[in-house]
Amino acid sequence: MNSSTRNEHDLLGDRDIPSDAYYGIQTLRAYENFNISKVRLHQFSPFIRAFATVKKAAAIANHKVGVLEEKRKDAIVAACDDLIADKLHDQFIIDMFQGGAGTSTNMNVNEVIANRALEIMGHEKGEYQYLHPNNHVNLSQSTNDSYPTALKLALDFYCERLLGKMDILIGSFLNKKEELGHRLKMGRTHLQDAVPMTAGQEFNAFATMIKAEKKRIEQVRELLYEINMGATAIGTGINAPSNYPETCAEVLRELTGKPYYTSDDLIQATQDTSVYVALSGNLRLLATRLSKIANDIRLQSSGPRAGLGQYRIPQMQPGSSIMPGKVNPVIPEVVNQACFHIMGIDHTIAMASEAGQLQLNVFEPVMAFNLFTGLVMLSNICETFAKRCIDGIEMNEDYCREQVLSNIGLVTALNPHLGYEVSTRIAKKAQESGGSIYNIVLEEKLLDQETLDQIISPENMVYPLLQRKA
Known part of the structure; x- marks a missing residue:
């Protein structure tokens, strides 16, 4: 050991930790073990903020039920507030893909909070005799209740963001409906001419599709408010005071303003990941409809001379390295590709949920990674599709009317x-x-x-x- 490191020990022995690091030995081991996706925890800041909120609620609840003294509680709360304020997020270095059902993530959080709390109390990092990652930050908890609770808080944040972006896209479709109004075009079935319709009707139908998916996501979002804090290892509540679960849920409601409540069956809640499957299924439905709409826009804007040519979409960039003047429908194309990816994500989440065994599903990390990824991508898709394609669509009105007549x-x-x-x-x-x-x-x-x-x-x-x- 030298001045640039400090020594920590765990079940497997001693290791030197960089002296300025807020993480500890268990985080270091996980960092070395899991070099899989190279997507680190700090790349999903809402998850870190959610975890800090859970740890803050746990500390306050533990103090309320009499198992954590005020000085340590205050230091833990202050450290959590730093994380909630987006400080020290670079200390979350673990790969999102990890074995151990999220234990490494939980310990990364526990160690960073503990070492920041030690600083607040006037001690050095690593002086765990004064405040310990497991004994105090993780008091009355297990990874198996704190990880899924933090995951649900983060998913709620991402759902709220997605719903806002869906509103943007719905607004773009409705604006286009008003703009194009009663302008005639041919409707088609089987890719063959059918009967006339208006462009306004077409864009209104697109808006209706996204509204329906928004309603479904709002409904499944309500399921995220059921939590299992106090379940500890498998749902029996071992090592947690009997009044801790409800107290923790109450504190969490106060901190977030959201209606979090304790599950009636903590053993079921600790092993059952069906809420993630339900949310993922709704994301797949949204992706399916977005991709269908992108297909319709791309097909009807084909041309400009030899295609359908009913709509003109905004020209975003040159389309060919060899054909001068060619412009491609790059925004609908990227919407399609992102939607294909999200459909694959849904299959992964279903497999991970089904593979859970007995009293714990150890595959929550891959579900977390894919749900975060899907929610972020869908939010970006909705906004990009709206602002860089739908808002700028023009109709080839005379040509469309001639086709009808x-x-x-x-x-x-x-x-x-x-x-x-x-x-x-x-x-x-x-x-x-x-x-x-x-x-x-x-x-x-x-x-x-x-x-x-x-x-x-x-x-x-x-x-x-x-x-x-x-």
């Missing part, structure tokens, strides 16, 4: 007025001759122009009869 599908609107047999004959004639339904009807004097124009007006062609009468 010359399209065989137009005959469907005439069917109630001319009958199925006559309408079929007109459609066949138009298809064989290349002429338009509109002109054939006028040439054969089946309807006068005023009546025909009224029938194929946007109001009469794209809304149900009952809606028109209303």
Whole structure:
């Protein structure tokens, strides 16, 4: 040992720790053991803030129930407040992928809080006889209750952020609905011409899709408020005072303003990770719909000369290293790719949840990593898609209207007025001759122009009869 290190010991022996490090020996061992993803805890700051909030609540609760003296409680609370204020996050050096069901993460938190608390109390880092990572910071706790509780706090934060970004995208779709209003375009089924619709209807449908997913995420978010603090190792509450679980939940409610409550069955709550599967499934649903919308936008903006060319999306960057003037739909493409990744994440989380054995699921770290990743990506997707694509979409209005008026599908609107047999004959004639339904009807004097124009007006062609009468 020299002046640049301090010596710490654990079950496996002694190690030298950098003297300026707030982490300790168990964090160092985990750092050396888990060099897997190279994604470190400090890259998910909300998780660190959530863990610090849980440890703060535990310290206050332990003091309230009489097992932690005030001086140590105050020092732990002050150290937690530093972490909540985004200080010392560089001390969280462990890989997000780790064995041990999150024990390494919990100990990284315990050690950083303990050493910062020792400083606050006027001691040196590592002088654990005054305040210990396990005996005091981890008092009345286990990784098996503090880790999932912190995970739920962090997920709640990420869900709230995602919901806000979804509102941005919904707003963009609704703004585009108002902007494009009753402008006609062809609707399609099977990639074939179907019947006319308006661009406003199309963008309103996109908004409705995202609203539905927002509602589902809001519903599953409520499940995150059930916690198992006080469960300790497997849910029996060993080493925790009997009044600690409810006291800790009460303190957590006060600190966060969120309705956290203690599970009725702590043994079930400690082993059951179905809430993460439910949340992941909703993220997959959102990704599925976002990717479908991106596909629709990309297809309808294909061209500019030989594609569908119904919409023009913003030109974001040159599209080719060899073809001058080419611009690609890069924003819809990146939305697709991110959504594919999130769909894969969902499979990983389902497998990890199913693989939990007996009284603990040891695979929560991979669920945490993937849920954080999915929530962050979806938030970024929604905002990017809205601001860098949807907001700037323009409609090729004259071209779209010409497609409607010359399209065989137009005959469907005439069917109630001319009958199925006559309408079929007109459609066949138009298809064989290349002429338009509109002109054939006028040439054969089946309807006068005023009546025909009224029938194929946007109001009469794209809304149900009952809606028109209303």
